[in-house]
Amino acid sequence: AKALGKNRYQFCTEDIARALDLRNQIEQALEQALDHNGFHLVFMPIYDLTIMQPTGAEVLIRCPALAEMGISPEQFIPIAEATGQIKRIDLWVLERALQILQEMNAVPAFEHFYLAINISAVELHNKQFTRQVSELLSKYQTNPAQLELELTETSLANDDPDSLHTLTQLTELGLTLSLDDFGTGYTAFTQLASYPVSALKIDRSFTAVIGDRSATKQPMVDIILSLAKLYQLDVVAEGVESQQQLDYLQQRGCHRAQGYFLCQPIDKDALLQTLSTTA
Numbered sequence: 314a315k316a317l318g319k320n321r322y323q324f325c326t327e328d329i330a331r332a333l334d335l336r337n338q339i340e341q342a343l344e345q346a347l348d349h350n351g352f353h354l355v356f357m358p359i360y361d362l363t364i365m366q367p368t369g370a371e372v373l374i375r376c377p378a379l380a381e382m383g384i385s386p387e388q389f390i391p392i393a394e395a396t397g398q399i400k401r402i403d404l405w406v407l408e409r410a411l412q413i414l415q416e417m418n419a420v421p422a423f424e425h426f427y428l429a430i431n432i433s434a435v436e437l438h439n440k441q442f443t444r445q446v447s448e449l450l451s452k453y454q455t456n457p458a459q460l461e462l463e464l465t466e467t468s469l470a471n472d473d474p475d476s477l478h479t480l481t482q483l484t485e486l487g488l489t490l491s492l493d494d495f496g497t498g499y500t501a502f503t504q505l506a507s508y509p510v511s512a513l514k515i516d517r518s519f520t521a522v523i524g525d526r527s528a529t530k531q532p533m534v535d536i537i538l539s540l541a542k543l544y545q546l547d548v549v550a551e552g553v554e555s556q557q558q559l560d561y562l563q564q565r566g567c568h569r570a571q572g573y574f575l576c577q578p579i580d581k582d583a584l585l586q587t588l589s590t591t592a
């Protein structure tokens with residue numbers, strides 16, 4: 314038993330060493346990407362369900378060097394948050410997105426198109442963030458109404474005055490805020506009234522179980538839609554992968570939706586193409 318214990322111990326330390334090694338590799342790859350233009354953006358059109366046309370798009374970061382190692386944003390973003398690199402990443406994404414909005418605004422049909430950007434929770438405690446956003450909005454002469462910032466519900470969970478202050482300042486710039494992955498965190502529903510957010514994004518795990526008969530509880534999607542009505546918030550459903558899911562959401566008055574069934578993430582040129590054909 315002792316020998317087994319010892320082996321297990323060795324197995325464990327090797328595991329940890331490997332994990333640390335991978336983490337270091339990811340950190341270095343992120344540093345390379347930051348210094349040598351190694352990121353790019355893809356866009357996931359968000360459809361207005363009353364007209365069944367995209368009126369905006371979510372911006373998603375891609376890092377080819379990490380993709381080659383089999384590492385997705387879901388894996389590298391938390392590491393960038395831990396190393397602090399996320400601040401540079403968020404600013405890079407924001408600047409690139411505003412640049413693209415400026416380009417789009419040259420076409421009259423796209424003047425009202427908006428981009429939704431994912432912002433890390435660390436920015437809520439970053440005293441420079443609001444000023445940086447404000448400066449970039451001026452630099453690219455962006456109409457702030459064309460910018461939506463997505464914050465995860467969990468980033469607001471500890472409900473501190475700092476976060477609330479940053480959120481309020483951001484909305485004072487004229488942009489809109491949405492709560493990402495809604496329903497997976499622990500927002501006291503009554504707190505929704507005190508956040509300056511204008512939309513809730515239904516996490517794709519709740520969209521995935523639409524029509525699932527084995528789900529005995531009231532569908533989370535329905536609960537979120539009722540809550541949103543109560544607090545007069547928009548609802549954006551994520552991860553729509555079937556006609557059935559789309560019909561269900563549309564029938565219940567969900568405002569907006571995105572997902573592979575509607576459109577896959579596409580590059581900037583494909584986005585402009587898609588918009589010109591639907592405009």
Ligand code: C2E
Pocket residue numbers: 357372373374385386387390403406431432433493494517551552553554571572573574578
């Ligand atoms: P998220 O904000 O919840 O983004 C949605 C993720 O779900 C994206 O994965 C998207 O490709 C995927 N997705 C969208 N529709 C569907 C669908 O119909 N089915 C399925 N199975 N998946 C779908 P992605 O691009 O790998 O991003 C993962 C997470 O990484 C994002 O989750 C977000 O938290 C973070 N992230 C991505 N880009 C950025 C960024 O620019 N900045 C920051 N701070 N975080 C980012």
Ligand code: CA
Pocket residue numbers: 344347348
């Ligand atoms: Ca560097």
Ligand code: CA
Pocket residue numbers: 371431463493
């Ligand atoms: Ca998001």
Ligand code: CA
Pocket residue numbers: 493494514516517551
């Ligand atoms: Ca999400």
